[in-house]
Amino acid sequence: MTARGFLSDNASGVHPVALAALAAANEGHVPSYGADPITTRLGERARDLFGPDASIFPVFNGTGANVVAVQALLQRWDAAVATAESHMVNDESTAPQLIGGFPILTAGSVAGRTTPELLAPLFDAYDGSVHHARPAAISLAQSTELGTTYTAAQLAGIGAFARARGARLHLDGARLANAAARLGTGLRALTTDAGADVVSFGGTKNGLLLGDAVIVLDPALADPVARLRKASGQLASKMRFVSAQLLALLEDDLWHRNAAHANAAADLLVARLRPLGLEPAYPVEANAVFIPVPAPALAQVITDAPVLAWDATTVRAVASFDTTEEDVDALVATLARHLGR
Numbered sequence: 001m002t003a004r005g006f007l008s009d010n011a012s013g014v015h016p017v018a019l020a021a022l023a024a025a026n027e028g029h030v031p032s033y034g035a036d037p038i039t040t041r042l043g044e045r046a047r048d049l050f051g052p053d054a055s056i057f058p059v060f061n062g063t064g065a066n067v068v069a070v071q072a073l074l075q076r077w078d079a080a081v082a083t084a085e086s087h088m089v090n091d092e093s094t095a096p097q098l099i100g101g102f103p104i105l106t107a108g109s110v111a112g113r114t115t116p117e118l119l120a121p122l123f124d125a126y127d128g129s130v131h132h133a134r135p136a137a138i139s140l141a142q143s144t145e146l147g148t149t150y151t152a153a154q155l156a157g158i159g160a161f162a163r164a165r166g167a168r169l170h171l172d173g174a175r176l177a178n179a180a181a182r183l184g185t186g187l188r189a190l191t192t193d194a195g196a197d198v199v200s201f202g203g204t205k206n207g208l209l210l211g212d213a214v215i216v217l218d219p220a221l222a223d224p225v226a227r228l229r230k231a232s233g234q235l236a237s238k239m240r241f242v243s244a245q246l247l248a249l250l251e252d253d254l255w256h257r258n259a260a261h262a263n264a265a266a267d268l269l270v271a272r273l274r275p276l277g278l279e280p281a282y283p284v285e286a287n288a289v290f291i292p293v294p295a296p297a298l299a300q301v302i303t304d305a306p307v308l309a310w311d312a313t314t315v316r317a318v319a320s321f322d323t324t325e326e327d328v329d330a331l332v333a334t335l336a337r338h339l340g341r
Helices: 016-025 037-050 062-071 095-100 116-125 152-164 176-183 219-231 240-276 295-304 325-339
Strands: 055-059 078-083 104-107 134-141 168-173 198-201 212-216 288-292 308-311 314-318
Touching (some): 016 240, 037 212, 055 062, 055 219, 062 095, 062 134, 062 168, 062 198, 062 212, 104 116, 104 134, 116 152, 134 152, 152 168, 176 240, 240 288, 240 314, 295 325
Parallel strands (some): 134 168, 168 198
Antiparallel strands (some): 055 212
């Protein structure tokens, strides 16, 4: 078994509340494909958190959520826009093109975040020609791949820019819970109120066995998303088992407690690294810490420490809902040993 640590918040186990929800959902028989009481209750809870027009569509994973969500925003001749660091560009393989049928155009960014000013040149360059894909949906990661977050005001500014350019806004919220916990906001403030049309909501990275969701905020997109979910192979027949976990996460604010714990563990890691002279490469605004490591030491560090090599001189450490102080101390000790600090 791999040592406990910081490879990813996907590497952690399952929260006991999610496991209990799965066991409870295993009683008796219920209708399939979401026509069950648990999925119905999940829909009610989604409206509580995201607004009265919201609808939620459980899926198996984040790639599926992103492809279904963005595909619903585009015509066949359109393109999505994302930053060069984004998961959509780097870590979805060819799923956007193969399953979604859409290209991705890359916009400028600073520390993982884009702005209307950085997006404008890409939209300005589109000349309406049939030879070029139309930029028609902006996809933002919240938190970003570099561990930074967009404030509600920043998101609202990009939402307003999108509407002014005739585009739609998608939030890749694999770590939306971490962003909301860090910023001290509810989920609605960073999604519905910011002008998002559709959200990919992460559960797996926040303590679930499996399961993410597409949350539709524009009611006109609900039927397209329902159909695309089926066509993309993301419709679970025994959906109650995915819905039960998501409901457990969203009820009683477990999503917030888990995310806040992971964020606090990341903060503790930063505090323990600073006496060693190690300052994060990017602002720590969620649960990811990017740690500079001299290139000659990188291979040995990633061999001995449960962290991910991000580039030739940086490792990424991601805290989870169950990260302990002992986990933090073990990582710091390993880094100190290999870096001679």
